Amino acid sequence: MALPLSQLPQEIIREVRQRKGLAFLLFVVVSFALLGAGFIWPYKYQADTIIFVDDRNIIAPLMEGRAVTTKINDRTSAARELLMSRTLIERVASDPEIYRNASMDPDALEGRIAKIRSGLSVRPRGDSYFSIGFSSTSQMEAFRVAQKLGQVFIEETKDRKRSESRNAYDFIDKQVKSYEQQLTQAENRLKQFLSENTDGTEQEANSRMAQLRNQLELAQLEKEELRTRIASLQGQLNNIRPTIRQGRTEDAFRERIRTLEERLDALRLQYHDTYPDIVITQEQLAELKRQRDLAAAQQGGTTSLDGEEAVNPLYQELSAALSKTRADMATIDTRINSLQRLMEQQTQRMERIQANKAQYSELTRDMEVNREIYDDLLKRREKARVSMHLDIEGQGLNYRINEAAQFPRTPSGPQFSMFAMAGLFLGLAAPFGAVAGLLQVDPRIRARKQLEDGIGLPVLIEIPEVRTPFEKRRDRRVTMMVGILVVLTAAVYITIVVLAQLGVI
Numbered sequence: 001m002a003l004p005l006s007q008l009p010q011e012i013i014r015e016v017r018q019r020k021g022l023a024f025l026l027f028v029v030v031s032f033a034l035l036g037a038g039f040i041w042p043y044k045y046q047a048d049t050i051i052f053v054d055d056r057n058i059i060a061p062l063m064e065g066r067a068v069t070t071k072i073n074d075r076t077s078a079a080r081e082l083l084m085s086r087t088l089i090e091r092v093a094s095d096p097e098i099y100r101n102a103s104m105d106p107d108a109l110e111g112r113i114a115k116i117r118s119g120l121s122v123r124p125r126g127d128s129y130f131s132i133g134f135s136s137t138s139q140m141e142a143f144r145v146a147q148k149l150g151q152v153f154i155e156e157t158k159d160r161k162r163s164e165s166r167n168a169y170d171f172i173d174k175q176v177k178s179y180e181q182q183l184t185q186a187e188n189r190l191k192q193f194l195s196e197n198t199d200g201t202e203q204e205a206n207s208r209m210a211q212l213r214n215q216l217e218l219a220q221l222e223k224e225e226l227r228t229r230i231a232s233l234q235g236q237l238n239n240i241r242p243t244i245r246q247g248r249t250e251d252a253f254r255e256r257i258r259t260l261e262e263r264l265d266a267l268r269l270q271y272h273d274t275y276p277d278i279v280i281t282q283e284q285l286a287e288l289k290r291q292r293d294l295a296a297a298q299q300g301g302t303t304s305l306d307g308e309e310a311v312n313p314l315y316q317e318l319s320a321a322l323s324k325t326r327a328d329m330a331t332i333d334t335r336i337n338s339l340q341r342l343m344e345q346q347t348q349r350m351e352r353i354q355a356n357k358a359q360y361s362e363l364t365r366d367m368e369v370n371r372e373i374y375d376d377l378l379k380r381r382e383k384a385r386v387s388m389h390l391d392i393e394g395q396g397l398n399y400r401i402n403e404a405a406q407f408p409r410t411p412s413g414p415q416f417s418m419f420a421m422a423g424l425f426l427g428l429a430a431p432f433g434a435v436a437g438l439l440q441v442d443p444r445i446r447a448r449k450q451l452e453d454g455i456g457l458p459v460l461i462e463i464p465e466v467r468t469p470f471e472k473r474r475d476r477r478v479t480m481m482v483g484i485l486v487v488l489t490a491a492v493y494i495t496i497v498v499l500a501q502l503g504v505i
Helices: 005-020 019-041 076-081 087-094 106-119 137-195 200-236 249-266 277-300 313-392 418-439 448-455 470-501
Strands: 044-056 120-124 131-135 241-245 307-311 398-403
Touching: 005 019, 005 418, 019 470, 044 137, 044 307, 076 087, 076 120, 076 131, 076 137, 076 448, 087 137, 087 307, 106 131, 106 137, 131 137, 137 307, 137 313, 200 313, 241 277, 249 277
Parallel strands: none
Antiparallel strands: 044 131, 044 398, 120 131, 241 307
């Protein structure tokens, strides 16, 4: 049956008082054991190099969209992975300035590499800082290794950035040259195809066919108009006499003379009298006047002269219009035949184009795809070129040492004073803790409540412990002796601690 918690402090004190010697022995063992552990504990010294991640320099906003700077998503993890690589640690482990007169045989080198890996630490310090630390039992080794790790990390990151941007540029440049050759080959294939097949594209053929169709429709409409016009002229011509009888009177001569005089006046407004038309008109006018005078003399002054058959001007005009219309009809027929022949040729051309359409589309698609990729790669190559120069000049994402490693003067981790204080505290607490643990597993009955809770019956009376005067005197002597030993032990303990802190022991 477990002892009630309310009775536990009393029982602990009673048990410690009854076993003073064992409690003192446990105090001595625990306290001096921790003090001895403080003496033999391997103290380590920690040195840190603080690295600043410079990714907000002035060049970033200026080159935004024109160049891609090298970035690391998790800088601390990336730095840890880089520093844990064998290449970097081997450079540090084989540095003669750090390990002077050290053996460089493979076994010794492997031991130093393992030691550096176990003592290496990388910790974040804010958004733009992280530390590279190294702990060792040697102050000088911790200082030199931490300093060297920071330098090696900076050099390696710069080399890797330059190599990364250079490799990216070389890769894109090779792709540009490759697609340039493919584009040239695609253009040559398309050029050869077009030179062998001069029918053009389907769009051009459709446009030409539509144009010929429109011209044919217009020609057919014009032909219908000419046919209607011919029929109309022929009907009018059938109702008109070819000739008319015209009486030659003085009025007729006068009218013709007046017409020639008006024509002569119009010509004189534009030309000189020596102009051929003026000369001919004057001769015609003189001849006409002579005929008028002659006719008047022969008829004795009568007003009517003999008539004569003359060509009907209207009939002549309609005949000329009919001839011209028939000529236009022949021309339209020729045009329609030509257009129909051209449409047949165009149909054959469309058939050839349809036969070559798949090959032409494939050649065009290859050329367009290659050109699109080629133009995109050209832009990317220029960005890669600028990025490469940024990394060469040390711009973009850049690491630099913000605080160099300092020589460690005090060890890191638990120190001797902590062991000494823990020894006294744990030494005093050990007897009470041990008794508390024993009481929880001790099956003996130590309190009334244990019986009442265990068997469910009330305890009528509790007989207290009775000690004789001799036992009381002996207990006081033992208590005094243990107290003296505790004081002496504590004095010795404190003396040892003070001498260790002063460096005497």
